[in-house]
Amino acid sequence: MALTPDDIRRLAHLARLELSDDQGERLLTRLNGFFDLVETMRAVDTAGVEPLPHPIAAVRDMALRLRDDVASEPDQRAANQRSAPAVEDGLFLVPRVIE
Template sequence: MALNSSDIARIASLAKLQLNSDESERMLTQINGFFGLVERMQAVDTAGTEPLAHPVAAFQDVTLRLREDAVSGPDDRAANQRSAPAVENGLFLVPKVIE
């Protein structure tokens, strides 16, 4: 999947970015390079390959050291929400951004 300059212009417009022609060309090259890498990775036959929990697990046993899921501090909700512009029933209120 290769993008062209009009695709870059549309993406920049959606992101509210103003790119000059040099920046647009550089973005086009970088994004198409990324897509090329993804296509190369998808072309690799991974049938029968077990997923790894850790990249080092391919050549040595790895035991993940996970900490116990325990409460580590007090509930400071009121203190954390003190500086919020709007709070209701313990929830942060934010302006609606999607119509």
């Protein structure tokens, strides 16, 4: 997928960016280079390759230092919700902002 100068102008317009022609050309080159890299990576056959738990695992055996998933802070929901203007079933109620 290669971008065109028109694509860059449209993207700049959507992002509310004002790019000179030189900046647009540099951006076009960099983005197309990125897409080329993605296409190269997608072309690699990774069938049967096990995912690594950590990038270093490809070089040497490594035990991950994982901590137990336990709550480290007391539950203070009720205390935090006492000052809220509206609460229902443990949830903060807020005014609707989108119709």
